[in-house]
Amino acid sequence: MAATLNHICQSSSSVRVLALNGEVLDAHKSRSTSVAGNVHYSLSVGWGARRLHVNRKALSGKKFGPAPAADIRATSGAEVIQQNVPATCDLKSFQEAVEKLEVDLVTEADLKENGFRSSRRTKICCTIGPACCSFEQLEALANGGMNIARLNMCHGTKEWHKNVIKNIRHLNATKGYCVALMMDTEGSEIHMGDLGGTASAKAEDGEEWTFTVRQFDGPLPPCTIQVNYEGFAEDVKAGDELVVDGGLVRFDVLETIGPDVRCKCSDPGLLLPRANLTFWRDGELVQERSAVLPTLSSKDWLDIDFGISEGVDFIAVSYVKSPEVVKHLKSYISSRCPEGSIGVFAKIEAIDSLNCLESIIRVSDGAMVARGDLGAQIPLELVPSVQQKIIDLCRFLNKPVMVASQLLESMIEYPIPTRAEVADVAEAVRQRADVLMLSGESAMGLFPEKSIEVLRNVSLRIEHSCREDKSRKYKPLPELYTALSERISEQICNAAAEMANNLRADAIFVYTRQGYMASLLSRNRPDCPIFAFTETRDVRHRLNMQWGLLPFRLDFSEDIESNLRRTFALLKARGMMKAGDLVIAVSDNLLPTQQANMLQSIQVRRIP
Ligand SMILES: Nc1ncnc2c1ncn2[C@@H]1O[C@H](COP(=O)(O)OP(=O)(O)O)[C@@H](O)[C@H]1O
Ligand SMILES: C=C(OP(=O)(O)O)C(=O)O
Ligand SMILES: [K+]
Ligand SMILES: [Mg+2]
Structure with a gap:
C-alpha cells in the first residue's frame, strides 16, 4: 500500500507530520533559527529509540508538500540507520525503517545461507x-x-x-x-625501540650488539638497539641471558658500560620493532624491575x-x-x-x-x-x-x-x-x-x-x-552463585539450555537489558544458537564477545508476549526463521514492576 509518508503542514505556531494516508502521527517538534535567520523545523516520529527525522528549512507562512528524501533520515539512538528516506513509500517500508530489527549483515547472511544451527559460535x-x-x-x-x-x-x-x-x-x-x-x-614491560624506522633487523650467531637506554638524534649506530626502560642498564648483569620475544632471538650479556649493555648473539634471528625483552639469571626470570613497574x-x-x-x-x-x-x-x-x-x-x-x-x-x-x-x-x-x-x-x-x-x-x-x-x-x-x-x-x-x-x-x-x-554433552557446570536471585537466573538458563539440547530446539531467544541472562546461556555452550535481543547499541556490541550469542537490537515493549510476537514476525519477514521452528525463550526481568512480583519463566514456542 503506497502512502504519503509525511507532509509537513505549518501554521505560525505548530508543525505536524501527516503520515500514512493522511493520518496524523504524533510528532515531536522543535524550532530553531539559524545564523542566517532562517527558521528550521525538525520533527521526529517513531517509538523508543527508533525514529524518523524530518529536517526542513521552513518557508515562513507557507504550506508545503512532502519533504524531499534528502531531508528525512531514520535513526536508532545516535546511529543513523538510513539516510534519504523517500517521503512517499509503502506502509511496510515505513515500518521497516522505523521498527527494523537490527542485526548485522554477516549474521543475517549466515543465518539465511547456512541455517542457524550451523552458524559460527566462536567469535573472532x-x-x-x-x-x-x-x-x-x-x-x-x-x-x-x-x-x-x-x-x-x-x-x-x-x-x-x-x-x-x-x-x-x-x-x-x-x-x-x-x-x-x-x-x-x-x-x-621492557621492550626494544622501533629500530630507527626499519621493519626488522637480523642478528647473526656470535654477532655483538649493544642494547642501550641512550637517545639518538640521527640514525642508530649499527648493531644497536634502544631499550624503552631507564633502569635497564642498571638491572642487567654480565652473564645474564637477554631473551627477545620469548626466545625468537637470544643474547649473552658480556658487560654493562654506563647506559650501554654489550651482548653477544647466542641464538640468531629476526629482531622486530618494539619486541619484548626479558632477562634471565641462573635459569630464572629476573623480575626486580618489572615488579616495580x-x-x-x-x-x-x-x-x-x-x-x-x-x-x-x-x-x-x-x-x-x-x-x-x-x-x-x-x-x-x-x-x-x-x-x-x-x-x-x-x-x-x-x-x-x-x-x-x-x-x-x-x-x-x-x-x-x-x-x-x-x-x-x-x-x-x-x-x-x-x-x-x-x-x-x-x-x-x-x-x-x-x-x-x-x-x-x-x-x-x-x-x-x-x-x-x-x-x-x-x-x-x-x-x-x-x-x-x-x-x-x-x-x-x-x-x-x-x-x-x-x-x-x-x-x-x-x-x-x-x-x-x-560424550562431551551434559557435563553439569558447577554452581556459581549463592544469592537466591542470581541462583534463579543461573538455574533458569541452565535448564533452558538443557531443554534446548534435549528438544533439539532451533534457537534460544533471550530478551536481555544488560546481557546478564545472555551470558548465563552462553556459559552453557548449548547446541543451538542464542538470539540475544537487547535495547542498546552498547550492550549489543558487548554481546559480540561471547560464544554463541547472535546480538540483535530491538526496542522492547511492555510485555514479553508482545516482544515474542514482534520478534517472530520480524525474523520471519526477514527470512531468518520460518514457521514451525522451535524456540526456547527466556528473559531478564524487563520491567521494574516485574522485579517485584514476577518470577522468570522458560517458554517453549513454535514460530507461527
Ligand atoms: N597500530 C599498528 N601500527 C603499526 N603496526 C602495528 C599496529 N598494530 C600492530 N602492528 C604490527 O603487528 C604486529 C603484531 O601485533 P601485536 O601482536 O598486537 O603486537 P606486538 O607484536 O607488539 O605484541 C606488531 O608487532 C606490529 O608490527
Ligand atoms: C596479546 C598479547 O599482548 P601484546 O600483543 O600486546 O604483547 C600477548 O602477549 O600475547
Ligand atoms: K598491548
Ligand atoms: Mg603481550
Missing part, C-alpha cells in the same frame, strides 16, 4: 594495523566475520587509531555491521582517557599482576562515564598473575590468554595447560575468554597455515573459548582475509564435531 577478534586499516580492508574483515577490532596502543599514533575507530563506526552505521572495538594498553603507566592512562572519549567497548589491560589494578580501572571508568559501559579485560601474560588468577578474573569482565608474553615468562611447554586452566576458570566464573597470539603466525607470510597452527586453533575451539584473536596475521600480514577465513572454517568444523560428540 582482529588486531588492526597497517595491513588492514583502510575502509575497504576493514570492510573485507567485517565481511569475513570480524566481531571485534583490536587497537594495540603499543603501536601507531592516537590520530592513526582515531581514524580506524572512525572507519569502523562508519562501517557499522552505513553498512550494517556490528564490529565492537577493543583497546589494548601498552603496559610498561606500574601495570598502567602514565601513557596508558592517557590512552585510557582516549579510549573512554572515543567510546570503545572494551579495554584490555596488559601485564595484569593483581586484581587491584582492574578494580581501580573499573572504578575510574565508572566515574568518568557513569553509564559504565566499557568492559575491562585482564590479559594473562605476567608470571605474577598466575598466583591470583581466580581473583583477577572475578573482578574483570573477561580475560585474554596472551600467549605471546606469557610464553616469554613461563616455560613454553606450560603454556597449553595454563590456557586450558584460564578457559575453564572463565567459563566457571561466567566471563568471556579470548585466546591470543600466534594462532596462524605463518600466515603473516604464507597464504595457508601450517597443520600445527590449524590444530592449535582447533584446540582453542574445542576448549570452547569465546574468542580467537589474530595479531600480526591481520595487523601486518600479507593475508588478513585468508587468515580470518581459516579461523572461520576451523571454528565451524570443530563446533560441528563438538555437537556430534555425545
Whole structure:
C-alpha cells in the first residue's frame, strides 16, 4: 500500500507530520533559527529509540508538500540507520525503517545461507594495523566475520587509531555491521625501540650488539638497539641471558658500560620493532624491575582517557599482576562515564598473575590468554595447560575468554597455515573459548582475509564435531552463585539450555537489558544458537564477545508476549526463521514492576 509518508503542514505556531494516508502521527517538534535567520523545523516520529527525522528549512507562512528524501533520515539512538528516506513509500517500508530489527549483515547472511544451527559460535577478534586499516580492508574483515577490532596502543599514533575507530563506526552505521572495538594498553614491560624506522633487523650467531637506554638524534649506530626502560642498564648483569620475544632471538650479556649493555648473539634471528625483552639469571626470570613497574603507566592512562572519549567497548589491560589494578580501572571508568559501559579485560601474560588468577578474573569482565608474553615468562611447554586452566576458570566464573597470539603466525607470510597452527586453533575451539584473536596475521600480514577465513572454517568444523560428540554433552557446570536471585537466573538458563539440547530446539531467544541472562546461556555452550535481543547499541556490541550469542537490537515493549510476537514476525519477514521452528525463550526481568512480583519463566514456542 503506497502512502504519503509525511507532509509537513505549518501554521505560525505548530508543525505536524501527516503520515500514512493522511493520518496524523504524533510528532515531536522543535524550532530553531539559524545564523542566517532562517527558521528550521525538525520533527521526529517513531517509538523508543527508533525514529524518523524530518529536517526542513521552513518557508515562513507557507504550506508545503512532502519533504524531499534528502531531508528525512531514520535513526536508532545516535546511529543513523538510513539516510534519504523517500517521503512517499509503502506502509511496510515505513515500518521497516522505523521498527527494523537490527542485526548485522554477516549474521543475517549466515543465518539465511547456512541455517542457524550451523552458524559460527566462536567469535573472532582482529588486531588492526597497517595491513588492514583502510575502509575497504576493514570492510573485507567485517565481511569475513570480524566481531571485534583490536587497537594495540603499543603501536601507531592516537590520530592513526582515531581514524580506524572512525572507519569502523562508519562501517557499522552505513553498512550494517556490528564490529565492537577493543583497546589494548601498552603496559610498561621492557621492550626494544622501533629500530630507527626499519621493519626488522637480523642478528647473526656470535654477532655483538649493544642494547642501550641512550637517545639518538640521527640514525642508530649499527648493531644497536634502544631499550624503552631507564633502569635497564642498571638491572642487567654480565652473564645474564637477554631473551627477545620469548626466545625468537637470544643474547649473552658480556658487560654493562654506563647506559650501554654489550651482548653477544647466542641464538640468531629476526629482531622486530618494539619486541619484548626479558632477562634471565641462573635459569630464572629476573623480575626486580618489572615488579616495580606500574601495570598502567602514565601513557596508558592517557590512552585510557582516549579510549573512554572515543567510546570503545572494551579495554584490555596488559601485564595484569593483581586484581587491584582492574578494580581501580573499573572504578575510574565508572566515574568518568557513569553509564559504565566499557568492559575491562585482564590479559594473562605476567608470571605474577598466575598466583591470583581466580581473583583477577572475578573482578574483570573477561580475560585474554596472551600467549605471546606469557610464553616469554613461563616455560613454553606450560603454556597449553595454563590456557586450558584460564578457559575453564572463565567459563566457571561466567566471563568471556579470548585466546591470543600466534594462532596462524605463518600466515603473516604464507597464504595457508601450517597443520600445527590449524590444530592449535582447533584446540582453542574445542576448549570452547569465546574468542580467537589474530595479531600480526591481520595487523601486518600479507593475508588478513585468508587468515580470518581459516579461523572461520576451523571454528565451524570443530563446533560441528563438538555437537556430534555425545560424550562431551551434559557435563553439569558447577554452581556459581549463592544469592537466591542470581541462583534463579543461573538455574533458569541452565535448564533452558538443557531443554534446548534435549528438544533439539532451533534457537534460544533471550530478551536481555544488560546481557546478564545472555551470558548465563552462553556459559552453557548449548547446541543451538542464542538470539540475544537487547535495547542498546552498547550492550549489543558487548554481546559480540561471547560464544554463541547472535546480538540483535530491538526496542522492547511492555510485555514479553508482545516482544515474542514482534520478534517472530520480524525474523520471519526477514527470512531468518520460518514457521514451525522451535524456540526456547527466556528473559531478564524487563520491567521494574516485574522485579517485584514476577518470577522468570522458560517458554517453549513454535514460530507461527
Ligand atoms: N597500530 C599498528 N601500527 C603499526 N603496526 C602495528 C599496529 N598494530 C600492530 N602492528 C604490527 O603487528 C604486529 C603484531 O601485533 P601485536 O601482536 O598486537 O603486537 P606486538 O607484536 O607488539 O605484541 C606488531 O608487532 C606490529 O608490527
Ligand atoms: C596479546 C598479547 O599482548 P601484546 O600483543 O600486546 O604483547 C600477548 O602477549 O600475547
Ligand atoms: K598491548
Ligand atoms: Mg603481550
